[in-house]
Amino acid sequence: MNFDFSDDQKQLRDQARKFLTEKCSPKAVRIVLDGKAPYDKALWKGLAEMGFLGVAIPEEFGGAGAGHLELCVIAEEMGRANAPVPFSSTVYLAAEALLIAGSDAQKKKWLPAIASGEAIGTLALFEGKGNPSPKNVKVTAANGMLNGVKKPVADGAIADFAVVAARTGSSGRENDISLFLVDLKDAGVEVKSLTNLDPTRGQAEISFKDCKAEPLGAAGDGWSILTQVLDRAAVLCAFEQVGGADRALEMGRDYALDRIAFGRQIGSFQAIKHMLADMYVSATLARSNSYYGAWALSTNAAELPEAAAAARISATQAFQHCAKNNIQVHGGMGFTWEFDCHMYYRRANAMALGLGSLTYWEDQLIDRMRKKNAA
Amino acid sequence: MNFDDTPQEAEFRATARAWIGANAPKQYEDELRKSSLGRTQLKNANILEVAKAWQKKKADAGWACLHWPKEYGGRGSSPIERVIWQQEEGPFGKLSHMFIIGHGMCGPTMMAFAREEHKRAYLPPLASGEKVWCQLFSEPAGGSDVAGLRTRAEKDGDEWVINGQKIWTSGAHYSDYGILLTRTDPTVPKHKGLTMFFLDMKSPGVEVRPIKQASGASDFNEVYFTNVRIPDHQRLGEVGDGWNVSLTTLMNERMSIGAGVSTGFPELFEYCSSLMLDDGPAIEDRAVRAKLANWAVKASGLRYTSMRAISALSKGERPGPENSIGKLVAGSMIQDVATYALDLQGAAGVVSGPEDAEVAGRFQAMLLRAPGTRVEGGTDEIMRNIIAERVLGLPGDIRVDKDVPFNKIPTKGRG
Numbered sequence: 001m002n003f004d005f006s007d008d009q010k011q012l013r014d015q016a017r018k019f020l021t022e023k024c025s026p027k028a029v030r031i032v033l034d035g036k037a038p039y040d041k042a043l044w045k046g047l048a049e050m051g052f053l054g055v056a057i058p059e060e061f062g063g064a065g066a067g068h069l070e071l072c073v074i075a076e077e078m079g080r081a082n083a084p085v086p087f088s089s090t091v092y093l094a095a096e097a098l099l100i101a102g103s104d105a106q107k108k109k110w111l112p113a114i115a116s117g118e119a120i121g122t123l124a125l126f127e128g129k130g131n132p133s134p135k136n137v138k139v140t141a142a143n144g145m146l147n148g149v150k151k152p153v154a155d156g157a158i159a160d161f162a163v164v165a166a167r168t169g170s171s172g173r174e175n176d177i178s179l180f181l182v183d184l185k186d187a188g189v190e191v192k193s194l195t196n197l198d199p200t201r202g203q204a205e206i207s208f209k210d211c212k213a214e215p216l217g218a219a220g221d222g223w224s225i226l227t228q229v230l231d232r233a234a235v236l237c238a239f240e241q242v243g244g245a246d247r248a249l250e251m252g253r254d255y256a257l258d259r260i261a262f263g264r265q266i267g268s269f270q271a272i273k274h275m276l277a278d279m280y281v282s283a284t285l286a287r288s289n290s291y292y293g294a295w296a297l298s299t300n301a302a303e304l305p306e307a308a309a310a311a312r313i314s315a316t317q318a319f320q321h322c323a324k325n326n327i328q329v330h331g332g333m334g335f336t337w338e339f340d341c342h343m344y345y346r347r348a349n350a351m352a353l354g355l356g357s358l359t360y361w362e363d364q365l366i367d368r369m370r371k372k373n374a375a
Numbered sequence: 376m377n378f379d380d381t382p383q384e385a386e387f388r389a390t391a392r393a394w395i396g397a398n399a400p401k402q403y404e405d406e407l408r409k410s411s412l413g414r415t416q417l418k419n420a421n422i423l424e425v426a427k428a429w430q431k432k433k434a435d436a437g438w439a440c441l442h443w444p445k446e447y448g449g450r451g452s453s454p455i456e457r458v459i460w461q462q463e464e465g466p467f468g469k470l471s472h473m474f475i476i477g478h479g480m481c482g483p484t485m486m487a488f489a490r491e492e493h494k495r496a497y498l499p500p501l502a503s504g505e506k507v508w509c510q511l512f513s514e515p516a517g518g519s520d521v522a523g524l525r526t527r528a529e530k531d532g533d534e535w536v537i538n539g540q541k542i543w544t545s546g547a548h549y550s551d552y553g554i555l556l557t558r559t560d561p562t563v564p565k566h567k568g569l570t571m572f573f574l575d576m577k578s579p580g581v582e583v584r585p586i587k588q589a590s591g592a593s594d595f596n597e598v599y600f601t602n603v604r605i606p607d608h609q610r611l612g613e614v615g616d617g618w619n620v621s622l623t624t625l626m627n628e629r630m631s632i633g634a635g636v637s638t639g640f641p642e643l644f645e646y647c648s649s650l651m652l653d654d655g656p657a658i659e660d661r662a663v664r665a666k667l668a669n670w671a672v673k674a675s676g677l678r679y680t681s682m683r684a685i686s687a688l689s690k691g692e693r694p695g696p697e698n699s700i701g702k703l704v705a706g707s708m709i710q711d712v713a714t715y716a717l718d719l720q721g722a723a724g725v726v727s728g729p730e731d732a733e734v735a736g737r738f739q740a741m742l743l744r745a746p747g748t749r750v751e752g753g754t755d756e757i758m759r760n761i762i763a764e765r766v767l768g769l770p771g772d773i774r775v776d777k778d779v780p781f782n783k784i785p786t787k788g789r790g
């Protein structure tokens with residue numbers, strides 16, 4: 001047993017951190033936050049050049065072929081930097097769906113384009129209120145044509161293509177659902193940007209009207225593929241969340257050392273110390289759960305579904321906990337647009353919902369633990 | 376990152392499993408499996424005797440205190456092998472509970488500070504459970520503020536004469552030896568005037584009086600010292616350096632408590648898996664699931680945090696202050712878990728006798744023991760201070776007594 005990243009992986013983390021510190025300062029994030037650009041194009045290009053977009057994509061499809069542990073390491077840094085780029089939608093969702101279910105031709109078409117930063121992809125799953133569930137999929141696919149509305153779709157307004165979940169049967173069960181690849185420039189696609197909790201990562205509504213759809217994976221396999229994609233993305237997002245939680249904790253700690261009140265550093269007040277200690281506790285538990293998820297993901301272990309749900313819940317809680325208390329430690333300053341605290345608060349709360357809410361993952365976790373115990 | 380056993384680890388595991396399979400006291404397995412914090416008694420046997428017998432058997436075959444050096448009664452194992460052993464030992468590991476202070480704290484302190492001949496004489500019988508040790512730190516005037524202790528040690532020739540009182544000393548009533556923190560100089564600031572010893576608990580002048588705990592059990596004691604004489608060669612560390620010696624003990628304490636603390640979660644999950652509520656199975660209830668999931672990720676987070684710590688240890692790092700997290704999280708969790716399990720039982724939850732209560736009263740026992748878990752080995756507040764100050768680098772608490780000679784510090788809060 002060795003429950004840690006390797007020296008090479010840690011080196012990659014340092015490299016990613018250095019790169020992001022330079023290229024993704026809070027000032028750069030604010031350009032997107034303030035609505036002056038839909039995402040940071042220069043950063044996206046830089047990430048491609050560093051090989052970060054295709055780190056887990058096999059070499060034959062234009063990636064670095066390193067693996068998922070390496071991707072986890074980079075994900076953590078993306079979260080720390082609060083990077084305003086469509087990394088999770090493209091790399092965790094679209095690319096993973098292609099890796100799991102894509103035909104050779106589909107992989108050849110899209111994966112190199114993802115790795116090189118030319119194509120942005122996303123997953124179009126949700127349709128208004130509710131969590132991932134076959135019965136919440138109303139968009140239909142018949143005779144190669146998609147019809148219906150998806151919302152919210154992460155980075156939908158800037159994506160080049162989407163993996164779309166659609167209904168192809170009427171039994172009401174999981175095998176009614178199939179996945180499709182849609183080029184979002186095709187006729188019959190209409191995209192509308194939506195205001196959302198975290199402007200550094202856009203959300204959109206996408207309407208399909210008799211739009212051409214190319215099957216991804218076998219008909220009726222959609223739900224099982226989706227479950228795998230969501231599990232993988234849960235682990236990867238957990239690393240982003242851990243990175244964000246750590247950064248929020250660090251910001252709070254630094255402020256507690258700088259700010260003086262009643263003639264003392266506020267960090268010498270126990271109420272503040274203990275709040276920061278609790279932030280550390282939640283971030284540490286999340287990190288440990290995420291490491292286990294990373295191991296399960298990288299080895300494709302039978303434990304992945306349970307590990308992914310645990311990492312997801314723990315990291316969601318930790319990021320929300322650290323982000324909200326970071327504002328509290330900052331007092332009034334923390335509630336200004338000028339300070340960066342709210343960027344992490346926004347990201348934490350948006351990320352808590354993006355792959356289905358805690359309620360969904362709690363259900364998943366308990367179901368999976370029951371299954372394991374029964375086995 | 377790798378969770379699989381290496382070939383050597385797999386071999387170690389197989390050997391351990393075979394030996395445990397052939398030698399463990401199987402007749403108690405079921406009872407031990409079902410016991411939980413607050414309720415580790417055996418119905419028809421004295422648990423101390425059973426525990427001592429099992430420990431001795433392990434020691435004779437080289438399975439006691441695995442990570443200790445061989446010459447001190449251990450096996451010289453790696454931290455990972457120790458974990459593998461714990462996994463394989465399963466419920467029988469609960470029998471070592473009464474040795475935890477000796478093995479986890481006294482032993483490492485002896486190893487770091489005792490003379491070689493003492494290590495060779497005292498450590499093997501400690502490892503084998505033949506001799507039980509206790510930790511005599513806390514006093515009525517000094518628990519969290521250990522350095523506030525008043526038990527005096529005065530030099531008399533080659534001996535020290537001890538007078539004073541310790542309190543909450545776990546296992547003192549069945550201990551053979553103890554490590555003892557004393558004040559040797561009251562005229563200097565409190566941290567500077569302390570000295571550590573080890574002593575024979577049967578020494579003349581040592582009196583142990585069991586205290587009845589809030590839970591009803593009597594696991595800890597008051598210990599009185601009246602002109603107890605300790606030879607100078609039983610001193611651990613330099614005169615006046617007792618604070619540093621005790622920090623070594625406490626760091627080890629945190630590691631050994633932190634790694635093994637129970638959270639109550641496996642018990643709760645098992646219980647909810649079969650429990651029927653008014654509206655159907657508990658495990659299918661939304662609210663129950665949300666609670667379970669929340670605790671599940673804490674329990675797994677702790678498990679993997681300690682695995683990360685063990686990985687670090689196996690690379691040669693020392694147990695650091697970040698290990699305080701285990702007890703901090705598990706302590707209040709077990710209290711909350713027990714409270715919730717009783718809530719699920721409705722009015723019946725109030726019945727606590729093992730014969731009549733649900734699942735033999737295990738959650739009632741946990742509930743009544745849990746407050747002690749949050750206090751022993753450092754309270755929640757002290758754990759948070761440690762994390763804030765030593766992990767996050769925040770300022771230390773303001774200490775008004777820091778530079779004051781010990782005998783000038785006020786002793787009462789009011790009046």
Ligand SMILES: Cc1cc2nc3c(=O)[nH]c(=O)nc-3n(C[C@H](O)[C@H](O)[C@H](O)COP(=O)(O)OP(=O)(O)OC[C@H]3O[C@@H](n4cnc5c(N)ncnc54)[C@H](O)[C@@H]3O)c2cc1C
Nearest residue numbers: 510511512513518519543544545747750751752753754756
């Ligand atoms: C079951 C059990 C077994 C034990 N076994 C042993 C043993 O074997 N050997 C031994 O030596 N001792 C033992 N103890 C004693 C234990 O270590 C002390 O009880 C513990 O350290 C707390 O000290 P105290 O009881 O003096 O509480 P106090 O220190 O008086 O604390 C009272 C309250 O004040 C808070 N407080 C104190 N200082 C601070 C601070 N700086 N910041 C914030 N809050 C603070 C505490 O958190 C607590 O809430 C045991 C205790 C229990 C409950």
